[in-house]
Amino acid sequence: MTANNSIPKVGFPTTITEIVSRIGEINPKKYASSRNYIDGSVSYLSPYISRGVLSTKQVYQNLLSRGYNVSNSEKFIQELAWRDYWQQVWISKGDAINTDLKHPQQAVETTKISKAIVFAKTGIEAIDIAIKEFYETGYLHNHMRMYIASLACNISKNHWRTPAQWMYYHLLDADWASNALSWQWVAAANSNKKYYANQENINRYCHTNQTGTFLDIAYDDFETLETPSHLIDSTLPELKTILPKSDNLKIDSSKPTLIYNFYNLDPDWKKETDANRILLLEPSLFEKYPVSENTIKFTLALAENIAAIQVYVGEFNELTKLYTLNHIYFKEHPLSKHYKGIEEPRDWMFSVKGYYPSFFSFWKKCKKELKNNTVNDES
Numbered sequence: 001m002t003a004n005n006s007i008p009k010v011g012f013p014t015t016i017t018e019i020v021s022r023i024g025e026i027n028p029k030k031y032a033s034s035r036n037y038i039d040g041s042v043s044y045l046s047p048y049i050s051r052g053v054l055s056t057k058q059v060y061q062n063l064l065s066r067g068y069n070v071s072n073s074e075k076f077i078q079e080l081a082w083r084d085y086w087q088q089v090w091i092s093k094g095d096a097i098n099t100d101l102k103h104p105q106q107a108v109e110t111t112k113i114s115k116a117i118v119f120a121k122t123g124i125e126a127i128d129i130a131i132k133e134f135y136e137t138g139y140l141h142n143h144m145r146m147y148i149a150s151l152a153c154n155i156s157k158n159h160w161r162t163p164a165q166w167m168y169y170h171l172l173d174a175d176w177a178s179n180a181l182s183w184q185w186v187a188a189a190n191s192n193k194k195y196y197a198n199q200e201n202i203n204r205y206c207h208t209n210q211t212g213t214f215l216d217i218a219y220d221d222f223e224t225l226e227t228p229s230h231l232i233d234s235t236l237p238e239l240k241t242i243l244p245k246s247d248n249l250k251i252d253s254s255k256p257t258l259i260y261n262f263y264n265l266d267p268d269w270k271k272e273t274d275a276n277r278i279l280l281l282e283p284s285l286f287e288k289y290p291v292s293e294n295t296i297k298f299t300l301a302l303a304e305n306i307a308a309i310q311v312y313v314g315e316f317n318e319l320t321k322l323y324t325l326n327h328i329y330f331k332e333h334p335l336s337k338h339y340k341g342i343e344e345p346r347d348w349m350f351s352v353k354g355y356y357p358s359f360f361s362f363w364k365k366c367k368k369e370l371k372n373n374t375v376n377d378e379s
Contacts, residue, residue, distance in 0.1 A: 010139045012047050012172055014301035016267055019048050023062045028073030035075070038126070038141050038206045043076075046173035047138070049083060051302055052264040052331070055347035056080040070370050077349075077370070078363060083178060084349055085362045090177035090334045092355035097180050098161070100189035102357075109157040109227070112234035113166055117152055123230065124199070124213055126206035127151065138172035138294050143205055146186055147197050153187035154194045154222070155214075156231040160187040165290070169239045172298050174291050175263075177334075196222045241286035242293045244300065246313045249323060251276050256327035259316075259339060260306065262291075264331045267305040276325070277309045284315060285335060316340075 013019065026043050034040035048054040060080055063073055070077065090097055116122045120131040130144045140148070145167065152163040164183040168174045184190030199216040203209055210216075214228045251257070257276040258269065262285065279300075303309050312319050316339055319325070328341030336343075350369050356362035 010044055010137050012044070012137075012139070012298065014298065014304070016053070016305040019053060022048075023054070023059055024066070026059070026063065026076065028063060028068055028076040031079075032073075032075040035079075036143050036205050038130075038144065040141075042141070044139075046083075046175075047298065048302075050171075050173040050175040050178075051262070051299060052266050052346075053302055053305070055266075056084055056349045057347040060349050080349060081363055081366050082359060083175070085356070085359050086175070086177040086181050088353060088362070089181060089355060094334060097177060097184075101181070101184055102190050103188060103192075105153065105159055105184075105187045105189040107157050108159045110234045111159045111162055112236045113158050113163045114152060114156040114231045115233045115235045116231050117148065117156070117163070118166065118235060118237055121230070122151060123228075124151070124202065124215060125210050126202050126208045130206075134170060138170060138292070138298065140167070140171070145182065146195060147202060149183050149186040150195050150197055151231075153183070154196060155225065156227055156234075158234065160184055160189060162236065165239060166237050169237075169290055170292050170295070172295055174289075174295055176289055194222075198222075239290040241283075241290045242296060243281050243283060243286065243313050244296070244311060247310045249278070249310050249312060251323045251325065253324040253326055256329060257325040257341075259328060259330040259336075259341070260303065260309065261285075261330075261333075261336065262299060263333050263335065265299070265302045265306065266331070267307075269331070270329065271307075275329075277306055278319070279303050279306075279309050279311045280316060280319065281311065281313045282315050283313065289335075 022043070022045060027041055030041035031043070035042055045054060045059060049056060049059070060077060063076070093101065117131065120128040122128055127144070127147055130140060131148070134140050148167070149160070149163065152158045153160050160183040164180050168176060168179045171179065181190055186195040188194040196219060197215070198219060199210060199213050202215065214225070217225065255275050256273065257278060258273070260277065260279045262281065265279075300311070303311070320328075320340065328339070330336055330339045330341055330343060332343050332345055350366045352362060352365040352369065
């Protein structure tokens with residue numbers, strides 16, 4: 001028996017009606033019991049949260065409005081909190097997240113990525129099928145992301161940065177903080193222990209029954225495992241972003257201007273304000289953090305939920321030189337620090353801010369706030 005090809009491929013609608021209806025389909029109880037399985041009851045909301053169409057707070061509040069509480073949905077709330085945690089690390093550490101954050105990655109043999117991973121020829125059937133589908137859908141189950149990262153960093157001995165860029169490039173939910181810091185967590189550059197998954201683990205959660213592979217070993221044997229020969233050859237993938245042409249902007253200088261970007265496509269942001277609405281796509285950003293053509297198309301489709309949105313491809317300072325823009329508004333984000341105007345906060349789930357060395361030290365504070373909110377709601 002090989003990998004289960006009957007698992008349906010994931011689709012990601014782009015109309016706000018379909019997106020909001022997906023929130024209402026979340027079942028936190030089923031999520032908690034099945035989320036680690038490749039066909040588990042996960043939300044498929046990550047692309048919308050990453051693009052700022054939805055906030056973690058919005059999803060959390062929707063759960064509460066449907067009668068769920070902390071006791072029966074804590075695991076799902078915790079997973080939402082992970083996304084806010086990674087963002088808080090990025091805000092605190094800035095570009096430092098682009099390098100080994102806590103510890104130098106050990107036993108690195110190349111700063112490229114194994115060709116076998118890029119071409120889906122690792123020999124691990126579940127992984128190879130997932131990578132091929134990834135190129136089509138722009139989505140990977142979280143467990144599969146960890147499997148691939150472990151294979152790249154801890155088996156093939158690739159430094160995490162290039163493989164992380166490769167994955168980010170193809171992800172519809174491309175979030176550099178979540179992606180880069182999770183890769184470092186697997187590689188023990190942002191944690192105290194490398195993450196490994198053996199064949200038994202992959203078989204269990206991917207519904208396969210493959211045996212006799214290089215991963216078909218006990219966990220104690222991983223540290224002495226030599227890199228299989230077919231994983232040694234590496235490559236530096238060409239990752240370039242194809243941006244659209246700018247619209248012929250029509251600006252009313254008497255109105256305020258709202259700047260949207262790759263990380264903020266919130267259709268409800270200042271919805272009632274009569275304003276110029278501009279989706280800013282800066283070539284310098286996508287030079288540093290390239291994404292695929294599919295991801296750009298997805299982004300543009302999501303932007304259509306914003307009334308009268310106009311697309312400008314160029315740098316922020318170029319935009320403000322070309323057009324008279326009064327009262328510029330934008331949402332806070334580490335990649336928007338060079339914007340000039342009025343910065344507005346994002347919608348966070350909790351008031352917990354700043355850097356915490358581990359998620360669970362962050363979550364401890366969040367959970368205290370959760371309990372306080374529950375007590376207040378009951379009273």
